[in-house]
Amino acid sequence: MRIKKFTGATLKAATDVMRSELGEDAIILNTRTVPKGGVLNFLRKDEFEITAAIDEEAVAESDSDFPRHLARAGISPTASKTSGGENTFASLQKVAKQFEHRTRERHPGRVGVQSANSLAEYHDLKGEVEHLRSVVEEIAVHLKYSKMPTLPEHLKSAYARLVEQDVNEHLASELVQSAYRSLGEDRLGNKKDVEMHLLRTLSGMFKTLPPATSSKKPRIIALVGPTGVGKTTTVAKLAAIHKLIHKQSVALVSADTYRIGAIEQLRTFATIADIPMEVVYKPAEMKSALSSFKGKDVVFIDTVGRSQRMKKEINELAKFVSAANPQEVHLVLNTSTHGRALEEILERFKTVTPNRIIFSKLDEAVTFGQMVNIAHASGIPISYITTGQNVPDDIKVASNVHLAQMVYTGELTNA
Ligand SMILES: Nc1nc2c(ncn2[C@@H]2O[C@H](COP(=O)(O)OP(=O)(O)OP(=O)(O)O)[C@@H](O)[C@H]2O)c(=O)[nH]1
Ligand SMILES: [Mg+2]
Numbered sequence: 001m002r003i004k005k006f007t008g009a010t011l012k013a014a015t016d017v018m019r020s021e022l023g024e025d026a027i028i029l030n031t032r033t034v035p036k037g038g039v040l041n042f043l044r045k046d047e048f049e050i051t052a053a054i055d056e057e058a059v060a061e062s063d064s065d066f067p068r069h070l071a072r073a074g075i076s077p078t079a080s081k082t083s084g085g086e087n088t089f090a091s092l093q094k095v096a097k098q099f100e101h102r103t104r105e106r107h108p109g110r111v112g113v114q115s116a117n118s119l120a121e122y123h124d125l126k127g128e129v130e131h132l133r134s135v136v137e138e139i140a141v142h143l144k145y146s147k148m149p150t151l152p153e154h155l156k157s158a159y160a161r162l163v164e165q166d167v168n169e170h171l172a173s174e175l176v177q178s179a180y181r182s183l184g185e186d187r188l189g190n191k192k193d194v195e196m197h198l199l200r201t202l203s204g205m206f207k208t209l210p211p212a213t214s215s216k217k218p219r220i221i222a223l224v225g226p227t228g229v230g231k232t233t234t235v236a237k238l239a240a241i242h243k244l245i246h247k248q249s250v251a252l253v254s255a256d257t258y259r260i261g262a263i264e265q266l267r268t269f270a271t272i273a274d275i276p277m278e279v280v281y282k283p284a285e286m287k288s289a290l291s292s293f294k295g296k297d298v299v300f301i302d303t304v305g306r307s308q309r310m311k312k313e314i315n316e317l318a319k320f321v322s323a324a325n326p327q328e329v330h331l332v333l334n335t336s337t338h339g340r341a342l343e344e345i346l347e348r349f350k351t352v353t354p355n356r357i358i359f360s361k362l363d364e365a366v367t368f369g370q371m372v373n374i375a376h377a378s379g380i381p382i383s384y385i386t387t388g389q390n391v392p393d394d395i396k397v398a399s400n401v402h403l404a405q406m407v408y409t410g411e412l413t414n415a
Contacts, residue, residue, distance in 0.1 A: 003053045007034065014048045022054045029053055031135055154194040155180060162198075165410050166339065166369030171376060175201050195408070203404035205372050207381040209356060210397060212327065218251070218296040222321050224352045225332035226345055227305030230360040230386055232262065234332060235302045236269045238384075240392035243275060248297035252277040253289050255320045256304040266302055269391070283316075286323035301326065308341075308348035318351045330356040330383055333374065335365040342370055346378050356383040363387045363394070368406045375403075387412065 004022065008014030011031065018026055030051040151159075155176045162172035179197045180188070187193040212219065221238070223231045235252065242248045252270050254277065256262035263279055270277040278289040293299050301324055306313045321329060331354035333342060357380050359371050375382060382403065388394030396402075402415040 002055075003029070003051065006050045006052065007047045008050075009047060011048045011050075014050045018050050018052045022052055026052045026054045030131075151176075151180070152188045152194075154188065154191045158194055158198055161408070162369065164367070165407055166367040166373075167407065168339065168369070168373045171205070171373060199401075199404050199408055202372060202407060203400040206375045206398075206400035206403045207379070208398045208400045208403070209381040209383055211383070216327070218290075218293055219298045219328070220290065220301065220324055220326040221298060221328040221330065222301040222303060222324060222326040223330050223332055223358070224303050224317060224321060224349060224354060225305065226307060226334070226337075227259075229305065229332045229334040231305060231332050232256070232265055232302050233389065233391060234330075234358060234360065234384070234386055234395065235266065235300045236273075237386070237392040237395040239269075239275055239300050240273055241395070242298050243273065244392070249295065250275050251293040251296045251299045253280055253286075253293075253299060253301045253324070254278075255280045255286070256302055257281050258304045262302075262304070280320065283319040283323040286320060290324060308345040311348070314348055314351055318353070321352050328356055328383075329354045330358045331380070332358045332360050334361050335359045335368065335370060335385075336361060337370070339370055339373060342374050343377065346374060354380060356381055358382070358384045358386065359398075360386040362406070362412050365412075367410055368403075371403055372407050 002022075004018075006014045006018040006021070008017055015028075018028075028050055032049050033046040034049045158179070159172050159176045162175060163169060167175075175198055178201050179194055183193060183197055187197075223235055225231055239250050239252060243250045252266060252275055254263050254266045256266075257279065267277060269275075276293070278292060280286050280289045290299060301321075303317055303320060304313075306317055308314070329352060331346070331349050331352070333345065337345070357374065357378070359382065362368070362385050371382070382398040382400075384395055385398055385403070386395045396415060399415060402413070406413060
């Protein structure tokens, strides 16, 4: 078998050179951009590199040179035989899918008790699938933007900036394309105009809700979310603000009897701030706890933190919340949490019916793009952002213009 690398300005160019040298039976083992990969390749003039192999002796009669690990996974050699750049892309995608599908078929659920060898083999295969997927994704981004060669410079750099700020690629391209459609040629050449347009569109992607001023008393507000995101601290901040600044009568309910020290944490604050507090151990106790606060303006309920993976426990949390029949259920999300984990949290906490989102710990976040991804995906309004540990200072009512600015600049500002 002969293995060789080919490069070209486009995937098709590299494939053509490879075909002319190795012929139609050559198999593509790997495709990547050089010198360095990354989703923003379209901004640089990177080259494509193809690693291809050919069995010079037995090519005509058999497919015995097909990579053995692929053959073992049940993938037909023809899946890798391609004739052009676009086909290579499709083929890679197909191979990656087939590969993953067959691997899954062979390893349903957990890997189970297997020999060390087959386990190692499984991890090898998994690694290769992941690599293939990243190659395919990279090529997809390249192809998408190679179709827009005339995209003005300011839009290209705005796109790059949004993606760097962790705005997902789909939204970033939606934003850029909306500017492209709306602004005339003159304004597209003006960086300020482009940025103003993007900021306006970005702020339109956030719904925000000011603190409600319903006449129904008491207003019941529950905070829910994963562990350690700042629920109890935020309850303390909000309770202090409502009491000290809005001069309202406030009460607290702690429904976190799971974590050691949780009740004491809130009780210490309640004692210092002179705010009455009840502890609820079971959903059935919620009603009577709340009935003791009938005359209050607002009651905040602190709940137990639950991992989004703990389905049963989240269902139990939902029972506490629904027993309180709150007007507001704020899902607290740590802004630094990884994008996919945030999506999962959003999905799993639907059971608790959140109607507000609080983004916490903005002071620790490196980027703010997640906020717009989540706001856009969920459609749930943002109520507050929290920016530090100080009670009650480090919290702000969310404003869509402010959120958009932070997403775009990557800087934590004071509004
Ligand atoms: N940097 C920073 N830290 C915060 C913020 N809000 C809360 N914290 C800190 O995060 C830690 C956890 O806060 P808690 O309020 O106990 O979080 P929780 O969600 O109630 O945690 P569990 O009840 O255990 O699920 C504490 O050390 C807080 O001081 C914030 O906005 N920024
Ligand atoms: Mg807590």
